[in-house]
Amino acid sequence: MKKDKNEIIEVCQTIEIHKDIIKKVRENTPDESTLNKLADLFKIMGDNTRMKILYALLQVDEMCVCDLSTVLKKTPSAISHQLRILRQADLVKYRKEGKVVYYSLNDEHVKEILDVGFSHITEG
Amino acid sequence: MKKDKNEIIEVCQTIEIHKDIIKKVRENTPDESTLNKLADLFKIMGDNTRMKILYALLQVDEMCVCDLSTVLKKTPSAISHQLRILRQADLVKYRKEGKVVYYSLNDEHVKEILDVGFSHITEG
DNA sequence: ACTATATATGAACAATTATTCAAATATTAA
């Protein structure tokens, strides 16, 4: 069992059980970097605090850190850390007004993804 | 700053900066358990290996552990561990034929979620 | 300049988790 990433691993004794299936999958799967980005997107949404932030921002135009902190019952620091992650992933944007920073959703896709996920949870 | 979950935390000195916004969000956000389930769903999709498994199963009807192991260049054990997580989340189903276990996607929603996420990555 | 407030940030800690390894099942064939 080679560990080199470029080697073909002989996973099972019957090396490739279903050649046609493996061929089809290899030809039609997006490249690794795209799949990694996709996994990263879901990873960011896969956290209770960040999910609550996104759903809160879905209800209103914008919220400041203190609003989110109040609604989620978490410290402003914890909220700020998570907002930073959402910012870096371009899922939220912000504007500054004096001392207060207002955050809002950055992307229409976010709502779509949440909606489909919601259907899976409630219907399925 | 109380830690009791039922207490209202006084996060900032100006306790609730925007009462109307906070009220609206509180009234329209799904309950905690639903949001947790939603975060769990995305958490499961937010892993490189599991994402590759899902995308592979999206291309063909079904694949056995050995097929997945070959395509993803991971040990059957690693694949099996991840399939177990996908099974428990009802994202995949399986059927057994002799020694071989065939896995397939369990839900139409999975494809939808992946598609919307894909749009976000590629278009945005 | 000084104080107060809203937010951000870095380090530390605790908790979660993906992979590996070894061993256990389950099924088929001899």
Next chain:
DNA sequence: TTAATATTTGAATAATTGTTCATATATAGT
């Protein structure tokens, strides 16, 4: 029964990550 193979499983390890705490920055008011 014995051997071979596909898959599963439990324990151990290494890596990642969310929160807290202390501190820093930014802005407004006095």
